């Protein structure tokens with residue numbers, strides 16, 4: 001069996017994701033990759049070269065970072081509080 005691996009190109013972005021409960025920001029590094037391959041094409045049908053794929057991966061990472069910032073999260077402190085409240089105050 002022949003396995004063809006395409007070169008992975010990673011894109012990075014930083015997200016400062018706010019806690020939905022207390023507003024504390026947590027930093028997150030987002031990593032997304034795209035591959036240079038014959039099916040990864042530009043709008044005009046030409047195959048994307050390395051730097052075009054790098055831009056594509058970076059855009060994916062930025063989109064994902066924005067999505068996570070918009071969605072927010074529950075920080076560790078609030079998570080622990082919620083958990084202990086659910087357990088009737090035990091285990092805090």
Ligand SMILES: [Zn+2]
Nearest residue numbers: 019022075078
């Ligand atoms: Zn919090």
